[in-house]
Amino acid sequence: xxxxxxxxxxxxxxxxxxxxxxxxxxxxxxxxxxxxxxxxxxxxxxxxxxxxxxxxxxxxxxxxxxxxxxxxxxxxxxxxxxxxxxxxxxxxxxxxxxxxxxxxxxxxxxxxxxxxxxxxxxxxxxxxxxxxxxxxxxxxxx
Amino acid sequence: xxxxxxxxxxxxxxxxxxxxxxxxxxxxxxxxxxxxxxxxxxxxxxxxxxxxxxxxxxxxxxxxxxxxxxxxxxxxxxxxxxxxxxxxxxxxxxxxxxxxxxxxxxxxxxxxxxxxxxxxxxxxxxxxxxxxxxxxxxxxxx
Numbered sequence: 408x409x410x411x412x413x414x415x416x417x418x419x420x421x422x423x424x425x426x427x428x429x430x431x432x433x434x435x436x437x438x439x440x441x442x443x444x445x446x447x448x449x450x451x452x453x454x455x456x457x458x459x460x461x462x463x464x465x466x467x468x469x470x471x472x473x474x475x476x477x478x479x480x481x482x483x484x485x486x487x488x489x490x491x492x493x494x495x496x497x498x499x500x501x502x503x504x505x506x507x508x509x510x511x512x513x514x515x516x517x518x519x520x521x522x523x524x525x526x527x528x529x530x531x532x533x534x535x536x537x538x539x540x541x542x543x544x545x546x547x548x549x
Numbered sequence: 550x551x552x553x554x555x556x557x558x559x560x561x562x563x564x565x566x567x568x569x570x571x572x573x574x575x576x577x578x579x580x581x582x583x584x585x586x587x588x589x590x591x592x593x594x595x596x597x598x599x600x601x602x603x604x605x606x607x608x609x610x611x612x613x614x615x616x617x618x619x620x621x622x623x624x625x626x627x628x629x630x631x632x633x634x635x636x637x638x639x640x641x642x643x644x645x646x647x648x649x650x651x652x653x654x655x656x657x658x659x660x661x662x663x664x665x666x667x668x669x670x671x672x673x674x675x676x677x678x679x680x681x682x683x684x685x686x687x688x689x690x691x
Contacts, residue, residue: 443624443625443626444626445624445626445635447635447653447655447673449673452653453623453624453635453653453673455623455624455635481595481597482585482587482595482597483585484585484586484587484631484657484659484668484669486628486630486631486659487629487630488628488629488630488631489626489628489630489631489633491631491657491669493587493589493595493597511589511594511595513589513655513669513671515626515633515657517626517628526626527626527633527655529655529671529673530673531589531591531595531671531672531673
């Protein structure tokens with residue numbers, strides 16, 4: 408199992424590859440095995456600690472239909488030991504042409520003795536379906 | 550104007566005080582005046598850079614009714630230069646008894662020469678009204 412990645416970006420690539428490939432072991436390897444990591448998925452209470460975080464991903468990793476994610480990097484805050492990445496996730500469901508609204512996410516990576524690993528993932532609100540929107544709402548990606 | 554706070558928690562207290570008091574100058578003083586700070590408010594595109602972040606708060610700081618915020622600290626990741634705080638915000642509107650659903654938020658503080666200031670704020674999805682929920686959904690705070 409990997410003990411870390413050479414750069415925060417390498418860890419991020421591995422994170423989205425794990426999601427794309429529904430690979431539970433790869434997902435576990437991306438996260439630092441620490442008690443202070445946490446994850447905030449939409450409409451869920453926070454998951455705190457490596458075990459809880461891993462469990463929180465299981466429904467998505469085991470779910471059907473499979474998901475396909477494209478990620479656009481928007482911005483980052485780079486520290487010596489922590490790196491904060493803001494991305495825009497474009498998720499599509501296998502076999503469906505319909506585009507889902509973009510999701511904003513923040514990913515935070517921490518540098519350990521073995522390299523960089525994920526310590527926080529948070530999704531921003533996913534915009535409601537188009538018919539429910541008021542014209543002029545500052546969605547950015549609508 | 551403050552150039553920073555003694556601890557991340559002092560900066561966080563000042564942030565929520567600024568919101569509670571609709572104090573635009575205090576809000577500006579809480580944020581680091583840097584190009585890499587960013588903010589993700591519900592249903593809005595990300596605001597990147599100190600000026601854009603400050604503008605994104607203006608509608609809330611100028612809005613009516615005034616809001617009252619109680620904050621519960623859930624968790625943190627503490628680094629030497631960056632501190633990540635996960636909180637639960639309980640927001641009520643002035644003059645209204647009805648409780649709003651809790652909002653999860655991540656706040657990140659950075660240590661500069663003058664002390665700690667806010668560099669990132671992101672809200673998690675606010676759960677929908679109770680009647681729209683399926684029983685058993687992992688809301689945590691419903």
